[in-house]
Amino acid sequence: MSTKQSAGAAPILVLHKVARILDCFSVEEPEPSLQQLIQKTGLPASTCQRLAQNMVREGFLDRDGDRYRIGIGLVRWATPGTVGLDFVRLVRPILQELRDDTGETACFYIRDGAFRTVVAVAETRHVVMRPFMVGQVMPIHAGAPGKIFLAYDPEAWDALQGAPLTKFAPATPDSLNTLQAQAAAAHDQGYYAAFGERHEDVGSISAPVFDHAGRLAGVLGLGFPTQRVGPDRVPGLGTAVAQAAAEASNALGHVP
Known part of the structure; x- marks a missing residue:
């Protein structure tokens, strides 16, 4: 040789x-x-x-x-438009604190077209759980994080035009009119809760994270099995998620 x-x-x-x-x-x-x-x-x-x-x-x-x-490096290379390592390092401790305070899995998402990608996770310590992984990709029309993207990112609507609104479960929204109403509600209250939209036994609560320029940087939220968290806990958990998202925005230099 x-x-x-x-x-x-x-x-x-x-x-x-x-x-x-x-x-x-x-x-x-x-x-x-x-x-x-x-x-x-x-x-x-x-x-x-x-x-x-x-x-x-x-x-x-x-x-x-x-x-x-x-590592986030692989996610960055595999997912166009994702945020950098330093950004995720700033958000990760906030996710861990939210997980510890609520007991549920905390995630941070960025948008790529009509999809959202998990770029950081603090996983619940409960035995009963739904797995969320860094790099996991989901459509923005199903689940609470997507409503936040639609509420605060006009380009999300452009990406959704012509995209299939796949019906994953009975609660999955399958019309733009329904999504517009949900996005408006998310904007009004500063967070959004969804149950059974992507999987019948999974719920989520999310809130917006802004960068130093006031633009939507991503979405922070909780994911949980509906057998443990029901609509009655939304006010308390929604407030906790919104506070964590505000803390993350502050870490990114956002001034309300």
């Missing part, structure tokens, strides 16, 4: 090992430990640890203690 061929082979082997590490992440196991990465990849412990450290450094992964998750 020539020297030129050998030089080209090494990067390919490294990429193959990186791919094996990334294959360890799934909806069922979004935050494997280093030992789990070693076991699943079959790589030598020192090799796996070194690669994982480099992947954290480059934004492929994030690390929290001994747990790893898909």
Whole structure:
């Protein structure tokens, strides 16, 4: 084998090992430990640890203690228009505090066309839960976060024109008139709650986050199973979500 061929082979082997590490992440196991990465990849412990450290450094992964998750770098490259790493770092502690205060999963979303993408998550510690993952993509017409985008981002309506309003559940809005009324309600109260729009057993409450220029930067909210949270808890949780969103806006330099 020539020297030129050998030089080209090494990067390919490294990429193959990186791919094996990334294959360890799934909806069922979004935050494997280093030992789990070693076991699943079959790589030598020192090799796996070194690669994982480099992947954290480059934004492929994030690390929290001994747990790893898909990094915002990969989300940024895969999802046009998403926000940067520093932005998510500012919002993540607020999500964690909201999760701790309410007990439910807290998420931050950005919009890409007629879809919304989760870019940061603080997951509930309850055993009964619905999984939300960084990189998860959902349509904006179903669920509370979409109503906030439609209430505060005119371009969201442009993206929705011609997009299919898929009926996921009986409560899914399937007309622009219904969405306009929901968006108006979201704007009036500063947050919005939805139940059973994307999945019959899932609810959500969301509020807007603004940047230093007063533009909608994203949507912050809670997701939960409806068997644990019903409409009677909306006033309390809605206030908590709106306060957390205001705190996130303040962290981004927004002055009301």
